[in-house]
Amino acid sequence: MWRAAVRPLIHARDRVAATRAVAYFLMAGGSVVGACALLVPGFAGGSTLGVLTTEAVAGAMVAAGALCRLAPQRVPEPFWVIVPFLAVLLIGVLNLVTRDVSVSAHLYFLWPLLYAATFVRRDIMYVLLVAASLTDAAVTFWIKSDVTAVTDIAALVTAYAVSTIVVSKLQARSEALVTRLEEQALTDPLTGLPNRRAFDLDLGRALHAGAERALLIIDVDHFKTINDTWGHGTGDAVLTRVGTALRAAAGPGDCPARLGGDEFAVVVTGGEERARAVAAQVRAHVASSSDLPDGLPTLSIGLATTADLPAPTAEALLAAADRALYDAKVHGRNRVASSSTRDERRKDPRFLTTRSSDGYT
Structure with a gap:
Protein backbone atom coordinates (compact mmCIF):
# COMPACT_ATOMS: atom_id res chain seq x y z
CA MET A 1 0.00 0.00 0.00
CA TRP A 2 1.00 3.64 0.25
CA ARG A 3 2.74 3.40 3.61
CA ALA A 4 6.07 1.61 4.19
CA ALA A 5 6.02 -1.01 6.96
CA VAL A 6 9.75 -1.15 7.67
CA ARG A 7 12.00 1.85 8.02
CA PRO A 8 14.91 1.80 5.54
CA LEU A 9 18.57 2.34 6.50
CA ILE A 10 17.98 6.05 6.10
CA HIS A 11 14.63 7.64 5.38
CA ALA A 12 14.20 9.15 1.94
CA ARG A 13 13.12 12.48 3.42
CA ASP A 14 16.41 12.65 5.38
CA ARG A 15 18.73 12.14 2.42
CA VAL A 16 19.19 15.84 1.68
CA ALA A 17 19.91 16.73 5.31
CA ALA A 18 22.21 13.71 5.69
CA THR A 19 24.08 14.72 2.55
CA ARG A 20 24.69 18.17 3.92
CA ALA A 21 25.72 16.85 7.34
CA VAL A 22 28.32 14.52 5.83
CA ALA A 23 29.56 17.16 3.43
CA TYR A 24 29.94 19.80 6.14
CA PHE A 25 31.60 17.35 8.53
CA LEU A 26 34.17 16.33 5.93
CA MET A 27 34.86 19.82 4.64
CA ALA A 28 34.95 21.49 8.06
CA GLY A 29 36.87 18.67 9.70
CA GLY A 30 39.37 18.44 6.86
CA SER A 31 39.93 22.20 6.87
CA VAL A 32 40.51 22.32 10.63
CA VAL A 33 42.86 19.33 10.61
CA GLY A 34 44.81 20.69 7.64
CA ALA A 35 45.16 24.13 9.22
CA CYS A 36 46.27 22.69 12.56
CA ALA A 37 48.87 20.49 10.87
CA LEU A 38 50.43 23.57 9.28
CA LEU A 39 50.04 26.11 12.06
CA VAL A 40 50.26 24.19 15.35
CA PRO A 41 53.76 22.95 16.23
CA GLY A 42 53.83 19.22 16.95
CA PHE A 43 50.21 18.70 15.89
CA ALA A 44 51.13 16.20 13.17
CA GLY A 45 53.69 14.33 15.25
CA GLY A 46 56.44 16.88 14.77
CA SER A 47 57.77 15.31 11.55
CA THR A 48 57.62 16.27 7.90
CA LEU A 49 56.10 12.89 7.05
CA GLY A 50 53.40 13.42 9.67
CA VAL A 51 52.53 16.84 8.28
CA LEU A 52 52.37 15.57 4.69
CA THR A 53 50.25 12.57 5.68
CA THR A 54 47.88 14.74 7.68
CA GLU A 55 47.55 17.26 4.85
CA ALA A 56 46.82 14.45 2.37
CA VAL A 57 44.09 13.04 4.58
CA ALA A 58 42.67 16.53 5.19
CA GLY A 59 42.60 17.25 1.46
CA ALA A 60 40.84 13.95 0.77
CA MET A 61 38.23 14.81 3.42
CA VAL A 62 37.51 18.19 1.84
CA ALA A 63 37.29 16.66 -1.66
CA ALA A 64 34.95 13.88 -0.48
CA GLY A 65 32.77 16.44 1.30
CA ALA A 66 32.54 18.57 -1.81
CA LEU A 67 31.54 15.52 -3.87
CA CYS A 68 28.79 14.61 -1.40
CA ARG A 69 27.48 18.16 -1.48
CA LEU A 70 27.55 18.59 -5.25
CA ALA A 71 26.51 15.12 -6.44
CA PRO A 72 24.42 13.40 -3.73
CA GLN A 73 22.40 11.48 -6.33
CA ARG A 74 25.48 9.44 -7.20
CA VAL A 75 25.93 8.18 -3.66
CA PRO A 76 24.31 4.77 -2.93
CA GLU A 77 22.13 4.38 0.17
CA PRO A 78 24.58 2.12 2.12
CA PHE A 79 27.13 4.96 2.04
CA TRP A 80 25.06 7.00 4.49
CA VAL A 81 25.33 4.17 7.02
CA ILE A 82 28.98 3.32 6.34
CA VAL A 83 30.18 6.92 6.47
CA PRO A 84 29.91 7.41 10.28
CA PHE A 85 31.97 4.26 10.85
CA LEU A 86 34.57 5.54 8.38
CA ALA A 87 34.53 8.86 10.24
CA VAL A 88 35.18 7.13 13.57
CA LEU A 89 38.10 5.24 12.03
CA LEU A 90 39.46 8.39 10.42
CA ILE A 91 39.24 10.39 13.65
CA GLY A 92 40.98 7.60 15.55
CA VAL A 93 43.80 7.42 13.00
CA LEU A 94 44.26 11.21 12.96
CA ASN A 95 44.35 11.36 16.76
CA LEU A 96 46.90 8.57 16.79
CA VAL A 97 49.09 10.14 14.10
CA THR A 98 48.99 13.58 15.70
CA ARG A 99 49.28 12.07 19.20
CA ASP A 100 46.50 14.40 20.26
CA VAL A 101 44.37 13.32 23.23
CA SER A 102 43.14 16.78 24.16
CA VAL A 103 39.45 17.46 24.77
CA SER A 104 39.06 18.93 21.30
CA ALA A 105 40.46 15.75 19.71
CA HIS A 106 38.03 13.59 21.68
CA LEU A 107 35.06 15.74 20.81
CA TYR A 108 35.49 15.01 17.10
CA PHE A 109 33.88 11.62 17.85
CA LEU A 110 30.65 13.41 18.69
CA TRP A 111 30.18 14.42 15.05
CA PRO A 112 29.55 10.92 13.62
CA LEU A 113 27.65 9.94 16.77
CA LEU A 114 25.22 12.85 16.49
CA TYR A 115 24.86 12.20 12.76
CA ALA A 116 23.90 8.58 13.46
CA ALA A 117 21.51 9.59 16.25
CA THR A 118 19.76 11.95 13.84
CA PHE A 119 19.60 10.01 10.59
CA VAL A 120 20.22 6.25 10.84
CA ARG A 121 18.36 3.42 12.53
CA ARG A 122 18.69 2.97 16.28
CA ASP A 123 20.42 -0.44 16.09
CA ILE A 124 23.13 0.97 13.82
CA MET A 125 23.48 3.99 16.09
CA TYR A 126 24.23 1.80 19.13
CA VAL A 127 26.81 -0.23 17.21
CA LEU A 128 28.49 3.04 16.20
CA LEU A 129 28.45 4.26 19.82
CA VAL A 130 30.31 1.13 20.91
CA ALA A 131 32.76 1.43 18.00
CA ALA A 132 33.51 5.10 18.77
CA SER A 133 33.99 4.43 22.50
CA LEU A 134 36.37 1.52 21.88
CA THR A 135 38.33 3.44 19.24
CA ASP A 136 38.74 6.49 21.46
CA ALA A 137 39.74 4.32 24.43
CA ALA A 138 42.31 2.38 22.38
CA VAL A 139 43.95 5.54 21.01
CA THR A 140 43.95 7.25 24.41
CA PHE A 141 45.54 4.29 26.22
CA TRP A 142 48.12 3.93 23.43
CA ILE A 143 49.25 7.54 23.79
CA LYS A 144 48.51 8.23 27.42
CA SER A 145 49.20 5.28 29.66
CA ASP A 146 48.86 6.91 33.10
CA VAL A 147 45.89 6.64 35.43
CA THR A 148 44.30 9.85 34.14
CA ALA A 149 43.53 8.05 30.88
CA VAL A 150 41.01 5.87 32.70
CA THR A 151 39.10 8.81 34.16
CA ASP A 152 39.25 10.68 30.84
CA ILE A 153 37.79 7.75 28.91
CA ALA A 154 35.11 7.09 31.53
CA ALA A 155 33.95 10.70 31.40
CA LEU A 156 34.09 10.90 27.60
CA VAL A 157 32.26 7.61 27.00
CA THR A 158 29.55 8.76 29.39
CA ALA A 159 29.27 12.03 27.49
CA TYR A 160 29.13 10.15 24.17
CA ALA A 161 26.37 7.84 25.42
CA VAL A 162 24.26 10.56 27.01
CA SER A 163 24.54 12.91 24.03
CA THR A 164 23.75 10.17 21.52
CA ILE A 165 20.78 8.78 23.42
CA VAL A 166 19.27 12.20 24.16
CA VAL A 167 19.51 13.27 20.51
CA SER A 168 18.15 9.88 19.45
CA LYS A 169 15.10 10.25 21.71
CA LEU A 170 14.44 13.77 20.48
CA GLN A 171 14.77 12.57 16.90
CA ALA A 172 12.37 9.69 17.56
CA ARG A 173 9.77 12.12 18.91
CA SER A 174 10.27 14.38 15.91
CA GLU A 175 10.00 11.44 13.52
CA ALA A 176 6.79 10.24 15.16
CA LEU A 177 5.33 13.72 14.77
CA VAL A 178 6.39 13.95 11.12
CA THR A 179 4.95 10.48 10.44
CA ARG A 180 1.66 11.48 12.05
CA LEU A 181 1.54 14.68 10.02
CA GLU A 182 2.29 12.74 6.84
CA GLU A 183 -0.54 10.33 7.61
CA GLN A 184 -2.92 13.20 8.19
CA ALA A 185 -1.78 14.91 4.99
CA LEU A 186 -2.29 11.71 2.97
CA THR A 187 -5.48 10.38 4.58
CA ASP A 188 -9.10 11.31 4.02
CA PRO A 189 -10.47 11.98 7.53
CA LEU A 190 -14.02 10.74 6.80
CA THR A 191 -13.36 7.37 5.17
CA GLY A 192 -9.82 6.68 6.40
CA LEU A 193 -8.76 6.00 2.80
CA PRO A 194 -5.73 7.63 1.18
CA ASN A 195 -6.64 11.02 -0.28
Whole structure:
Protein backbone atom coordinates (compact mmCIF):
# COMPACT_ATOMS: atom_id res chain seq x y z
CA MET A 1 0.00 0.00 0.00
CA TRP A 2 1.00 3.64 0.25
CA ARG A 3 2.74 3.40 3.61
CA ALA A 4 6.07 1.61 4.19
CA ALA A 5 6.02 -1.01 6.96
CA VAL A 6 9.75 -1.15 7.67
CA ARG A 7 12.00 1.85 8.02
CA PRO A 8 14.91 1.80 5.54
CA LEU A 9 18.57 2.34 6.50
CA ILE A 10 17.98 6.05 6.10
CA HIS A 11 14.63 7.64 5.38
CA ALA A 12 14.20 9.15 1.94
CA ARG A 13 13.12 12.48 3.42
CA ASP A 14 16.41 12.65 5.38
CA ARG A 15 18.73 12.14 2.42
CA VAL A 16 19.19 15.84 1.68
CA ALA A 17 19.91 16.73 5.31
CA ALA A 18 22.21 13.71 5.69
CA THR A 19 24.08 14.72 2.55
CA ARG A 20 24.69 18.17 3.92
CA ALA A 21 25.72 16.85 7.34
CA VAL A 22 28.32 14.52 5.83
CA ALA A 23 29.56 17.16 3.43
CA TYR A 24 29.94 19.80 6.14
CA PHE A 25 31.60 17.35 8.53
CA LEU A 26 34.17 16.33 5.93
CA MET A 27 34.86 19.82 4.64
CA ALA A 28 34.95 21.49 8.06
CA GLY A 29 36.87 18.67 9.70
CA GLY A 30 39.37 18.44 6.86
CA SER A 31 39.93 22.20 6.87
CA VAL A 32 40.51 22.32 10.63
CA VAL A 33 42.86 19.33 10.61
CA GLY A 34 44.81 20.69 7.64
CA ALA A 35 45.16 24.13 9.22
CA CYS A 36 46.27 22.69 12.56
CA ALA A 37 48.87 20.49 10.87
CA LEU A 38 50.43 23.57 9.28
CA LEU A 39 50.04 26.11 12.06
CA VAL A 40 50.26 24.19 15.35
CA PRO A 41 53.76 22.95 16.23
CA GLY A 42 53.83 19.22 16.95
CA PHE A 43 50.21 18.70 15.89
CA ALA A 44 51.13 16.20 13.17
CA GLY A 45 53.69 14.33 15.25
CA GLY A 46 56.44 16.88 14.77
CA SER A 47 57.77 15.31 11.55
CA THR A 48 57.62 16.27 7.90
CA LEU A 49 56.10 12.89 7.05
CA GLY A 50 53.40 13.42 9.67
CA VAL A 51 52.53 16.84 8.28
CA LEU A 52 52.37 15.57 4.69
CA THR A 53 50.25 12.57 5.68
CA THR A 54 47.88 14.74 7.68
CA GLU A 55 47.55 17.26 4.85
CA ALA A 56 46.82 14.45 2.37
CA VAL A 57 44.09 13.04 4.58
CA ALA A 58 42.67 16.53 5.19
CA GLY A 59 42.60 17.25 1.46
CA ALA A 60 40.84 13.95 0.77
CA MET A 61 38.23 14.81 3.42
CA VAL A 62 37.51 18.19 1.84
CA ALA A 63 37.29 16.66 -1.66
CA ALA A 64 34.95 13.88 -0.48
CA GLY A 65 32.77 16.44 1.30
CA ALA A 66 32.54 18.57 -1.81
CA LEU A 67 31.54 15.52 -3.87
CA CYS A 68 28.79 14.61 -1.40
CA ARG A 69 27.48 18.16 -1.48
CA LEU A 70 27.55 18.59 -5.25
CA ALA A 71 26.51 15.12 -6.44
CA PRO A 72 24.42 13.40 -3.73
CA GLN A 73 22.40 11.48 -6.33
CA ARG A 74 25.48 9.44 -7.20
CA VAL A 75 25.93 8.18 -3.66
CA PRO A 76 24.31 4.77 -2.93
CA GLU A 77 22.13 4.38 0.17
CA PRO A 78 24.58 2.12 2.12
CA PHE A 79 27.13 4.96 2.04
CA TRP A 80 25.06 7.00 4.49
CA VAL A 81 25.33 4.17 7.02
CA ILE A 82 28.98 3.32 6.34
CA VAL A 83 30.18 6.92 6.47
CA PRO A 84 29.91 7.41 10.28
CA PHE A 85 31.97 4.26 10.85
CA LEU A 86 34.57 5.54 8.38
CA ALA A 87 34.53 8.86 10.24
CA VAL A 88 35.18 7.13 13.57
CA LEU A 89 38.10 5.24 12.03
CA LEU A 90 39.46 8.39 10.42
CA ILE A 91 39.24 10.39 13.65
CA GLY A 92 40.98 7.60 15.55
CA VAL A 93 43.80 7.42 13.00
CA LEU A 94 44.26 11.21 12.96
CA ASN A 95 44.35 11.36 16.76
CA LEU A 96 46.90 8.57 16.79
CA VAL A 97 49.09 10.14 14.10
CA THR A 98 48.99 13.58 15.70
CA ARG A 99 49.28 12.07 19.20
CA ASP A 100 46.50 14.40 20.26
CA VAL A 101 44.37 13.32 23.23
CA SER A 102 43.14 16.78 24.16
CA VAL A 103 39.45 17.46 24.77
CA SER A 104 39.06 18.93 21.30
CA ALA A 105 40.46 15.75 19.71
CA HIS A 106 38.03 13.59 21.68
CA LEU A 107 35.06 15.74 20.81
CA TYR A 108 35.49 15.01 17.10
CA PHE A 109 33.88 11.62 17.85
CA LEU A 110 30.65 13.41 18.69
CA TRP A 111 30.18 14.42 15.05
CA PRO A 112 29.55 10.92 13.62
CA LEU A 113 27.65 9.94 16.77
CA LEU A 114 25.22 12.85 16.49
CA TYR A 115 24.86 12.20 12.76
CA ALA A 116 23.90 8.58 13.46
CA ALA A 117 21.51 9.59 16.25
CA THR A 118 19.76 11.95 13.84
CA PHE A 119 19.60 10.01 10.59
CA VAL A 120 20.22 6.25 10.84
CA ARG A 121 18.36 3.42 12.53
CA ARG A 122 18.69 2.97 16.28
CA ASP A 123 20.42 -0.44 16.09
CA ILE A 124 23.13 0.97 13.82
CA MET A 125 23.48 3.99 16.09
CA TYR A 126 24.23 1.80 19.13
CA VAL A 127 26.81 -0.23 17.21
CA LEU A 128 28.49 3.04 16.20
CA LEU A 129 28.45 4.26 19.82
CA VAL A 130 30.31 1.13 20.91
CA ALA A 131 32.76 1.43 18.00
CA ALA A 132 33.51 5.10 18.77
CA SER A 133 33.99 4.43 22.50
CA LEU A 134 36.37 1.52 21.88
CA THR A 135 38.33 3.44 19.24
CA ASP A 136 38.74 6.49 21.46
CA ALA A 137 39.74 4.32 24.43
CA ALA A 138 42.31 2.38 22.38
CA VAL A 139 43.95 5.54 21.01
CA THR A 140 43.95 7.25 24.41
CA PHE A 141 45.54 4.29 26.22
CA TRP A 142 48.12 3.93 23.43
CA ILE A 143 49.25 7.54 23.79
CA LYS A 144 48.51 8.23 27.42
CA SER A 145 49.20 5.28 29.66
CA ASP A 146 48.86 6.91 33.10
CA VAL A 147 45.89 6.64 35.43
CA THR A 148 44.30 9.85 34.14
CA ALA A 149 43.53 8.05 30.88
CA VAL A 150 41.01 5.87 32.70
CA THR A 151 39.10 8.81 34.16
CA ASP A 152 39.25 10.68 30.84
CA ILE A 153 37.79 7.75 28.91
CA ALA A 154 35.11 7.09 31.53
CA ALA A 155 33.95 10.70 31.40
CA LEU A 156 34.09 10.90 27.60
CA VAL A 157 32.26 7.61 27.00
CA THR A 158 29.55 8.76 29.39
CA ALA A 159 29.27 12.03 27.49
CA TYR A 160 29.13 10.15 24.17
CA ALA A 161 26.37 7.84 25.42
CA VAL A 162 24.26 10.56 27.01
CA SER A 163 24.54 12.91 24.03
CA THR A 164 23.75 10.17 21.52
CA ILE A 165 20.78 8.78 23.42
CA VAL A 166 19.27 12.20 24.16
CA VAL A 167 19.51 13.27 20.51
CA SER A 168 18.15 9.88 19.45
CA LYS A 169 15.10 10.25 21.71
CA LEU A 170 14.44 13.77 20.48
CA GLN A 171 14.77 12.57 16.90
CA ALA A 172 12.37 9.69 17.56
CA ARG A 173 9.77 12.12 18.91
CA SER A 174 10.27 14.38 15.91
CA GLU A 175 10.00 11.44 13.52
CA ALA A 176 6.79 10.24 15.16
CA LEU A 177 5.33 13.72 14.77
CA VAL A 178 6.39 13.95 11.12
CA THR A 179 4.95 10.48 10.44
CA ARG A 180 1.66 11.48 12.05
CA LEU A 181 1.54 14.68 10.02
CA GLU A 182 2.29 12.74 6.84
CA GLU A 183 -0.54 10.33 7.61
CA GLN A 184 -2.92 13.20 8.19
CA ALA A 185 -1.78 14.91 4.99
CA LEU A 186 -2.29 11.71 2.97
CA THR A 187 -5.48 10.38 4.58
CA ASP A 188 -9.10 11.31 4.02
CA PRO A 189 -10.47 11.98 7.53
CA LEU A 190 -14.02 10.74 6.80
CA THR A 191 -13.36 7.37 5.17
CA GLY A 192 -9.82 6.68 6.40
CA LEU A 193 -8.76 6.00 2.80
CA PRO A 194 -5.73 7.63 1.18
CA ASN A 195 -6.64 11.02 -0.28
CA ARG A 196 -5.96 12.48 -3.73
CA ARG A 197 -2.37 13.37 -2.88
CA ALA A 198 -1.62 9.82 -1.73
CA PHE A 199 -3.46 8.41 -4.75
CA ASP A 200 -1.26 10.41 -7.13
CA LEU A 201 1.83 9.00 -5.41
CA ASP A 202 0.45 5.44 -5.51
CA LEU A 203 -0.52 5.70 -9.17
CA GLY A 204 2.92 7.03 -10.12
CA ARG A 205 4.68 4.22 -8.23
CA ALA A 206 2.36 1.58 -9.71
CA LEU A 207 2.99 2.69 -13.28
CA HIS A 208 6.72 2.96 -12.62
CA ALA A 209 6.77 -0.74 -11.67
CA GLY A 210 6.03 -1.61 -15.29
CA ALA A 211 3.44 -4.41 -14.77
CA GLU A 212 -0.09 -4.11 -16.14
CA ARG A 213 -2.39 -1.97 -14.02
CA ALA A 214 -6.05 -1.05 -14.18
CA LEU A 215 -7.76 2.03 -12.80
CA LEU A 216 -11.30 2.25 -11.49
CA ILE A 217 -12.91 5.68 -11.08
CA ILE A 218 -16.04 5.36 -8.93
CA ASP A 219 -18.84 7.86 -8.56
CA VAL A 220 -21.82 7.62 -6.17
CA ASP A 221 -24.98 7.99 -8.23
CA HIS A 222 -27.32 10.87 -7.34
CA PHE A 223 -25.20 11.84 -4.34
CA LYS A 224 -26.54 15.40 -4.30
CA THR A 225 -30.07 14.01 -4.09
CA ILE A 226 -29.05 11.83 -1.15
CA ASN A 227 -27.59 14.84 0.65
CA ASP A 228 -30.52 17.11 -0.14
CA THR A 229 -33.20 14.54 0.74
CA TRP A 230 -31.81 12.75 3.78
CA GLY A 231 -29.17 15.18 5.02
CA HIS A 232 -25.39 15.39 5.03
CA GLY A 233 -25.11 12.91 7.87
CA THR A 234 -26.63 10.26 5.61
CA GLY A 235 -24.36 11.39 2.79
CA ASP A 236 -21.31 10.96 5.02
CA ALA A 237 -22.54 7.50 6.02
CA VAL A 238 -22.81 6.57 2.33
CA LEU A 239 -19.25 7.73 1.66
CA THR A 240 -17.99 5.79 4.67
CA ARG A 241 -19.83 2.70 3.39
CA VAL A 242 -18.17 3.01 -0.02
CA GLY A 243 -14.78 3.40 1.66
CA THR A 244 -15.39 0.20 3.66
CA ALA A 245 -16.39 -1.62 0.46
CA LEU A 246 -13.22 -0.49 -1.31
CA ARG A 247 -11.00 -1.69 1.55
CA ALA A 248 -12.80 -5.04 1.58
CA ALA A 249 -12.46 -5.55 -2.17
CA ALA A 250 -8.87 -4.33 -2.57
CA GLY A 251 -6.23 -7.05 -2.67
CA PRO A 252 -2.49 -6.95 -2.02
CA GLY A 253 -0.92 -4.26 -4.15
CA ASP A 254 -4.24 -2.52 -4.90
CA CYS A 255 -4.52 1.14 -3.89
CA PRO A 256 -7.99 2.48 -3.05
CA ALA A 257 -8.47 6.20 -2.43
CA ARG A 258 -11.06 8.93 -2.07
CA LEU A 259 -10.37 11.57 -4.71
CA GLY A 260 -12.79 14.10 -3.28
CA GLY A 261 -16.52 14.62 -2.89
CA ASP A 262 -18.32 11.43 -3.93
CA GLU A 263 -15.54 10.26 -6.24
CA PHE A 264 -13.29 7.32 -5.40
CA ALA A 265 -10.58 5.38 -7.23
CA VAL A 266 -8.73 2.07 -7.07
CA VAL A 267 -5.42 1.28 -8.73
CA VAL A 268 -5.73 -2.45 -9.40
CA THR A 269 -2.84 -4.83 -9.86
CA GLY A 270 -3.67 -6.72 -13.05
CA GLY A 271 -5.82 -6.22 -16.14
CA GLU A 272 -9.46 -5.63 -16.98
CA GLU A 273 -10.74 -9.00 -15.74
CA ARG A 274 -9.31 -8.46 -12.26
CA ALA A 275 -10.54 -4.86 -12.21
CA ARG A 276 -14.06 -5.99 -13.10
CA ALA A 277 -13.96 -8.49 -10.24
CA VAL A 278 -12.95 -5.73 -7.81
CA ALA A 279 -15.68 -3.43 -9.17
CA ALA A 280 -18.29 -6.19 -8.81
CA GLN A 281 -17.28 -6.78 -5.18
CA VAL A 282 -17.52 -3.08 -4.38
CA ARG A 283 -20.95 -2.73 -5.99
CA ALA A 284 -22.25 -5.86 -4.30
CA HIS A 285 -20.98 -4.73 -0.89
CA VAL A 286 -22.61 -1.31 -1.22
CA ALA A 287 -25.87 -2.78 -2.55
CA SER A 288 -26.11 -5.33 0.27
CA SER A 289 -25.72 -2.64 2.91
CA SER A 290 -28.12 -0.13 1.33
CA ASP A 291 -30.95 1.10 3.52
CA LEU A 292 -32.17 4.00 1.37
CA PRO A 293 -35.25 3.98 -0.90
CA ASP A 294 -34.91 3.13 -4.62
CA GLY A 295 -31.89 0.94 -3.88
CA LEU A 296 -29.61 3.92 -3.34
CA PRO A 297 -26.73 4.32 -3.20
CA THR A 298 -25.60 2.83 -6.50
CA LEU A 299 -22.25 3.28 -8.20
CA SER A 300 -21.11 4.26 -11.68
CA ILE A 301 -17.61 3.03 -12.44
CA GLY A 302 -15.19 3.85 -15.24
CA LEU A 303 -12.44 1.34 -16.00
CA ALA A 304 -9.21 1.77 -17.95
CA THR A 305 -6.09 -0.37 -18.22
CA THR A 306 -2.53 0.36 -19.21
CA ALA A 307 -2.82 -2.33 -21.89
CA ASP A 308 -5.31 -0.13 -23.78
CA LEU A 309 -3.00 2.87 -23.89
CA PRO A 310 -0.15 3.52 -26.33
CA ALA A 311 1.64 5.54 -23.64
CA PRO A 312 0.49 4.42 -20.16
CA THR A 313 1.13 7.61 -18.21
CA ALA A 314 -0.83 8.62 -15.13
CA GLU A 315 -2.54 11.43 -17.01
CA ALA A 316 -3.55 9.17 -19.90
CA LEU A 317 -4.88 6.44 -17.61
CA LEU A 318 -6.90 8.94 -15.58
CA ALA A 319 -8.34 10.52 -18.72
CA ALA A 320 -9.35 7.12 -20.13
CA ALA A 321 -11.03 6.08 -16.87
CA ASP A 322 -12.82 9.43 -16.67
CA ARG A 323 -14.17 9.00 -20.21
CA ALA A 324 -15.38 5.51 -19.32
CA LEU A 325 -17.07 6.87 -16.19
CA TYR A 326 -18.87 9.44 -18.32
CA ASP A 327 -20.10 6.60 -20.55
CA ALA A 328 -21.42 4.74 -17.51
CA LYS A 329 -23.40 7.79 -16.40
CA VAL A 330 -24.73 8.61 -19.86
CA HIS A 331 -26.04 5.08 -20.35
CA GLY A 332 -28.07 4.88 -17.18
CA ARG A 333 -25.63 4.83 -14.24
CA ASN A 334 -25.31 1.90 -11.82
CA ARG A 335 -22.87 0.06 -14.08
CA VAL A 336 -19.22 -0.45 -15.05
CA ALA A 337 -18.03 0.93 -18.39
CA SER A 338 -14.55 0.29 -19.74
CA SER A 339 -12.38 2.39 -22.00
CA SER A 340 -11.86 -0.62 -24.29
CA THR A 341 -15.64 -0.94 -24.84
CA ARG A 342 -15.87 2.79 -25.49
CA ASP A 343 -13.17 2.55 -28.14
CA GLU A 344 -15.06 -0.28 -29.83
CA ARG A 345 -18.24 1.81 -29.91
CA ARG A 346 -16.44 4.78 -31.39
CA LYS A 347 -15.16 2.58 -34.21
CA ASP A 348 -18.62 1.11 -34.92
CA PRO A 349 -21.60 3.55 -34.88
CA ARG A 350 -24.00 0.60 -34.60
CA PHE A 351 -22.48 -0.32 -31.23
CA LEU A 352 -24.82 1.79 -29.09
CA THR A 353 -24.68 -0.06 -25.78
CA THR A 354 -22.14 0.01 -23.01
CA ARG A 355 -20.98 -3.05 -21.20
CA SER A 356 -22.07 -3.41 -17.60
CA SER A 357 -20.50 -5.66 -14.98
CA ASP A 358 -23.06 -8.34 -15.91
CA GLY A 359 -22.94 -8.02 -19.69
CA TYR A 360 -24.43 -5.46 -22.10
CA THR A 361 -27.15 -3.03 -21.10
